[in-house]
Amino acid sequence: MKRKLDLPLTITLSALALFVFIPMLSAFEFSIRTPAKGGYGWDQYLWAIREEEFFYYIIRSGWLAAVTVLITLIVLVPTMTWLHLSKSTIRPFVDGISLLPLVIPVVAFAVGAQISFPEFVQDTVLELPFLYFVLALPYAYRTLDIGLNSIPLKTLTEAARSAGANWWRTIITVIIPVIKSAVVGTVAITFALSLGEYTLTVLLHWDTFPTWVTFVAQENILGAIAISMMSLIIPFLVLTAVTLVSPERSTQGRK
């Protein structure tokens, strides 16, 4: 790739940067104001992390997202690998229903969820990871699908099987490492979506980090802006770390 200054690309990036950063930096400027003293400081951020609920909700949202990722890894990855390998006639069906959540507006889904589950499901916050899993499914499914399509799955599995590995071992030690970047992508999408999910969570009356921000906004607006900034920056850093650490392997096969 040439590194010469590319005019159209530079213009595009500058326009995008203005569009993205003007609102973001404006909010940042508000979040570092210190009205009592005048001038700027990190007071609001310090206030936020000293709030007891701050870490409570970060941890809560974090583990809910982690459970969603776990469901994806335990259920979705092996099932899709199997669907790609076997000549199962249900694959078109699974393809279809996995993309279906895209059709359903989250608000409508929330209403459906509210009137459907028995109390013992509605009473546990563990219903959320399963619902988040459904919301992330179309994206997770497609990312994995592209990854699985781009490798010689059959050859790899036959080699592993003839070398004596059983199914599980084949999936864990052979397939997953090969489709690592697709799995990383899937995990990133699922994690980010679960961490930031607001609509379904609030309509089902659960409290997580994103809904807590709304609550804080009613009592300390600058503090809430500070928390909002963190809620944007944290997923960004986590996702950047995840994607940059993952090996340079383009699933699109483009060099």
Add this chain to the structure above:
Amino acid sequence: MTPNVIEGGAPSRGRASLTSFLKNVAPALPLLAIIGYFFLFPIGRLIYVSFMSNENTFTLDNFRTTMQEPYRSGFINSIKIGLFSAAIAALPGAIAAYFIESRGPVKLRRTISVMSGVLANTGGVPLAFMFYAALGIQGQLTKVLKFFGWDIYAGRFSLATFLGLLIVYLYFQLPLMVIVFSPAIVALRREWSEAARNLGASQLNYWIKIGIPLLFPSFIASFLLLFASGFSAYATANALTIGDIALTPLQIGGLLDGNVSAAQLNLGKALGVVMIVISAFAVIPYLAIQRRSARWQKQ
């Protein structure tokens, strides 16, 4: 519900023996169970209940009410904001995706894709704050514009109006366009433009005869997805407006929370079903086009 579901009839052929059923379906059962219980069941129940009167008898009254005020304007406004925000974001997003994917170095493309992912998911209170900070009455950009002689608050503008909401929606619609349109750009092969040039085509010729016709279906598909996204957005509208614009997602939220009461208990469910139908008109063609273009995009 959709043509996709009908394909589910296929496995019944394999019922001949238990073993073939086990081989064919069993490994997918955990996934199907989760999808079935946490997705198909609530949606099925939603549709069922939307046809129920307060006395649990069959009725179409809930749907009749969805077509009356204020729910009628709710749908009109929601469709309008979906269409406008998609129409405004689609072309700039597509062009940005083109320059980034075709000319950007790998590291840049990755960073942009992560950023787009985060930005496309921003919404609600954090997004409302950003725009109040920039374009609110005390906003930074408002002050800058005022300094240059343009007082955006001279007229009736506010972020809680339709126009205000539209501007805010672009903040997640544009990154969404970059995300959904990029794969089509990636799949455009360099060989094609080289071949066209070798055969004597100009740059313009290449775009008119090859580039645009190839990208057009994906462009329309992305537009449809953006429409669905703008049409159903709840969190941002909820944070920015205080019920001054009728929007279906907010009306459903209000009914669900019991903030708003209606004579018909199941009105919210009927509104939800109508939303699903409208959204399906956009998303199903999107999925169909995606599937078709996936054929030539496969390498």
